[in-house]
Amino acid sequence: MELVYRYIEEHQDMYVKWLQDLCQIPSVSTQNRGIQEASQMVADFLKQQGGCTEIIATTGHPVVYGHFFSGDKKTISFYNHYDVQPEDPIESWHCDPFAAEIHGDVLTARGSADNKGALMARICAIHAYQQVYGELPINVKFIVEGEEEKGSLNLPDFIEKHPDKVQADLCIWENGIIYSDKSIELKMGTKGILYIELAAKGANSDMHSLNAAIVENPAWRLVWALSTLKDQEEKVLIDKFYDRVLLISDDERKILESMDYPEEETLQRYGLNQFLLNLTGTPLKEKLIFQPTCNICGIYSGYSGEGSKTVLPSEARAKLDFRLVPDQDPEEIVQLLREHLDRHGFEDIEIFARKGTRAAKTDPGHPLVVKVMQAAEKVSGKPPQKVLMNPGSGPMYRLCQQFGIPTVGFGVGNSDSRKHAPNENIYVSDYIYGIKMVAAVIREFA
Amino acid sequence: MELVYRYIEEHQDMYVKWLQDLCQIPSVSTQNRGIQEASQMVADFLKQQGGCTEIIATTGHPVVYGHFFSGDKKTISFYNHYDVQPEDPIESWHCDPFAAEIHGDVLTARGSADNKGALMARICAIHAYQQVYGELPINVKFIVEGEEEKGSLNLPDFIEKHPDKVQADLCIWENGIIYSDKSIELKMGTKGILYIELAAKGANSDMHSLNAAIVENPAWRLVWALSTLKDQEEKVLIDKFYDRVLLISDDERKILESMDYPEEETLQRYGLNQFLLNLTGTPLKEKLIFQPTCNICGIYSGYSGEGSKTVLPSEARAKLDFRLVPDQDPEEIVQLLREHLDRHGFEDIEIFARKGTRAAKTDPGHPLVVKVMQAAEKVSGKPPQKVLMNPGSGPMYRLCQQFGIPTVGFGVGNSDSRKHAPNENIYVSDYIYGIKMVAAVIREFA
Known part of the structure; x- marks a missing residue:
């Protein structure tokens, strides 16, 4: 060689x-x-x-x-x-x-x-x-x-x-x-993914924000809907979301424990004080490798320019990705999400889902x-x-x-x-x- | 003439x-x-x-x-x-x-x-x-x-x-x-106004969204913080927010009742099915004229372009306006908001407040x-x-x-x-x- x-x-x-x-x-x-x-x-x-x-x-x-x-x-x-x-x-x-x-x-x-x-x-x-x-x-x-x-x-x-x-x-x-x-x-192996967009719609055009007293603001609808999806302990609140998540075998845990993860380096590089929930060591690696996510990739509504604009937006949208683990099924997750939103009174929030991918090991x-x-x-x-x-x-x-x-x-x-x-x-x-x-x-x- | x-x-x-x-x-x-x-x-x-x-x-x-x-x-x-x-x-x-x-x-x-x-x-x-x-x-x-x-x-x-x-x-x-x-x-008369911007900050740059498993997402922080500000019945949840709101006098109520408000016309023009909380008549006018608001003028974080981008945003911001009524004091509201966020565990959310204006009658x-x-x-x-x-x-x-x-x-x-x-x-x-x-x-x- x-x-x-x-x-x-x-x-x-x-x-x-x-x-x-x-x-x-x-x-x-x-x-x-x-x-x-x-x-x-x-x-x-x-x-x-x-x-x-x-x-x-x-x-x-x-x-x-x-x-x-x-x-x-x-x-x-x-x-x-x-x-x-x-x-x-x-x-x-x-x-x-x-x-x-x-x-x-x-x-x-x-x-x-x-x-x-x-x-x-x-x-x-x-x-x-x-x-x-x-x-x-x-x-x-x-x-x-x-x-x-x-x-x-x-x-x-x-x-x-x-x-x-x-x-x-x-x-x-x-x-x-x-x-x-x-x-x-x-x-x-690799995690699977499900990418969706949520949309809340209000009036057919942006309105002067004085109307906020009497006209529904889709940005509030979206915020309220999103806030039901995950709690501050990072638990996804969609019913049955974790049902298909496989347990980790002893062999897997051994490899996981031996896996290097550059904690200090990562924190420093990205200017972070701590990881999510102050995790460290094996629990941190386990969350990274074996736990699914529900992440906001983007959220946007109304005015985002310099200075102030007093507007009641006509629409609000969020882009989310879910990283999935074996044996979660992206199509099923979309269904569970729809049911979750409906159950919480957000029938008006539309879901635009891309075809997802399952995880593999x-x-x-x-x-x-x-x-x-x-x-x-x-x-x-x-x-x-x-x-x-x-x-x-x-x-x-x-x-x-x-x-x-x-x-x-x-x-x-x-x-x-x-x-x-x-x-x-x-x-x-x-x-x-x-x-x-x-x-x-x-x-x-x- | x-x-x-x-x-x-x-x-x-x-x-x-x-x-x-x-x-x-x-x-x-x-x-x-x-x-x-x-x-x-x-x-x-x-x-x-x-x-x-x-x-x-x-x-x-x-x-x-x-x-x-x-x-x-x-x-x-x-x-x-x-x-x-x-x-x-x-x-x-x-x-x-x-x-x-x-x-x-x-x-x-x-x-x-x-x-x-x-x-x-x-x-x-x-x-x-x-x-x-x-x-x-x-x-x-x-x-x-x-x-x-x-x-x-x-x-x-x-x-x-x-x-x-x-x-x-x-x-x-x-x-x-x-x-x-x-x-x-x-x-x-005219309502007063308080315009603020809320900012949640995460890593020092956007990250690949695979990191969402272990790195805090400021968009989630902002969503959770916002969701504590107002409930779905449109009640602002900031403690003491309504304390200074004056009651309506009998004379004011009489003028309010005689005031025209083009409900049907407004609904049609803006493509709305109903007003907020399905209000109509005097309660609708009362809310419009005499009730303060807490409105999202803009919210933005991460990727908002066409298609998908799997990103963990480094920052999330929202622009809000509060329309105030006599005798609410904008400076006091900023203080109440700070206390509210702190009390709910959002000490990390920054408030950038413009000098507000009181209402006048x-x-x-x-x-x-x-x-x-x-x-x-x-x-x-x-x-x-x-x-x-x-x-x-x-x-x-x-x-x-x-x-x-x-x-x-x-x-x-x-x-x-x-x-x-x-x-x-x-x-x-x-x-x-x-x-x-x-x-x-x-x-x-x-």
Whole structure:
């Protein structure tokens, strides 16, 4: 493997340039920006490495599919996405979110950590491996979708129409963290997600706020409705919300306890005095990994500009995401939420729900998963950091778990990568290190 | 008076043009737009009618003061403002809010009803009266401020520094409505106002919403805090909030009962099924005129754009206005609110309060007020519509009631003028009619 590692080091400027090229495309899926350019560039990269590549249309954004076929061997698939979150709030960025500037060891760009860095590390590893050894020792598939940041709306349809393309012995999930001691995070599951919008409607136009004495204010309706959803102890108050939540096994608890979580670092970085409910240690990790959430992503009504405006708003809206755990069912949660609102007298509050995703977990003892762990230990000289479930979300259940495909995620982010936030970034050195990790996994499977 | 009325009719195109000129200046005080131009134009209009005119600087926007001195006679003052509300949301306007377009009898412009129409009607009446009779039979003062729409922040200082300029036997307040049967609304008081902003703060930047499991969300803090302020029966829950609210006298109740309120018309216009709490008749009017409010003017946090963004916001803010009634004290309310939030565990929620204004009421039996009523009846042939308190607000307490100056407000708006909302408008015919009303009041005082 030293030959491959050296090749990677010798060509790191080129590999960094490839990543910058992709990061410079503002492929914000919720705003339909840069989709065509980004999908084309990913397809071109795959083709250049010799993959059979297709850009497969969906009713939304296309899926880029690449296949490197080597014969009757094990198949691993890489799941990634070429879309990114919106860069808003733009004023909080230190530099242009799509310039992919490098200062020192830091590459700053929307999408660099989530997950263009991981995607390009995989493509670069294929390149380096082939340059050194001529051909790949396993079959490799790339499934690169363009709607992950808007809930993978059309991936289920893709999966249904192309069951052959989805089949694999192991799926490597989109991304993960490299810790400051160079140990590698391996994620063996992911929370599910349900994204909804609540809307309260009042008059057909904004009114002078003198009318607040006699006309209902939808902002109050929304506030009252929201306040019934969760109490200040962070307990979700929707009836039966927790009914399907699985208990943690003893094995899971052991891995959870051994999992590192950088408490002090996180508090300091985000200027926090404490975590929610003053949690710390294993209870904190348990809440992060195994508990569902009910989060306000956005709320807006009336006047939000400078200074004052005395207005009675005509509408109020909130965007919420629920991070789900096994075996919660997003469709059922929508139903429970509707019943909850009705029961509390909020029949007037409308729910606009996106199609959700269930959570997924992989058995950490699966032989192929163990191989990935071994590769990580070889690259870093340290045991990997096992995370049983990524507290973020993704379509892992649909793409893998429903077919019994084990899944491990790793990537090139760091614990200050600011995914979904201003100044998203990765370390260039982690990116290079991540390319080596992918090469090591390919080798381990040979 | 027929001579003056005819002169007004013959010169109505000119008077309308004058109003359009003023409406075309976007004098949005909360955004510091068009202030210099608007104050200069008002001063020019006053000078052209022969008034001794000054533009008096304050630490905020200047006050335009005009004085028409006729000798040892009664003095009436006109209180108006040259500033307007922001035009936001701009996309809901049928035409440019500052084009002052006229279609049929309707002039649409931000500020046309509140209160540039009333201001110009007064200036035009002075013009017409002098053109016909040579000189005014009374002393007239104009006090035209530029910060009414942001709470008249610097008017108290102006009043303190220029007590002579404020003195008058009667003050005509900024505006009012002309009903479809041409009866004239006379407002003999106004609610007070307190405008505050609440802020909840979390991490020092937005975070990926996966962190919602372990990091406090300021949007939830704000929602929970707001939900403690008012119950769904519209009762404000701040301790002692109602303690100073005066009971309604029998005389006031009689006037209240005789007051017209266009229930059906209002419901239809704003697409409402019912008023708050299904109120109707006298209880509805009582709530509108005599009850204080606690209204959400705006609430915002996190992502409000198209589609979804999974974010844990770093901050949440709400703008609230309280309409106050005699004898509530805005400074005391801020104190009560602070105590309320602290008592409910929301010490972390910050309050940013603007200087408030107390409510004001004038005795409807005051002899000079009766004269205005008589003028209104002469112009319209109908008894005026007496409103004991304007459910909107203004600095009437500071400018008049604290000095014992009786106050009556009337103007050129209509019940669909959409003040503070998109498509603010007046009828051109009401504007001309309003000029006549001002002339009739001057005559009545002669």
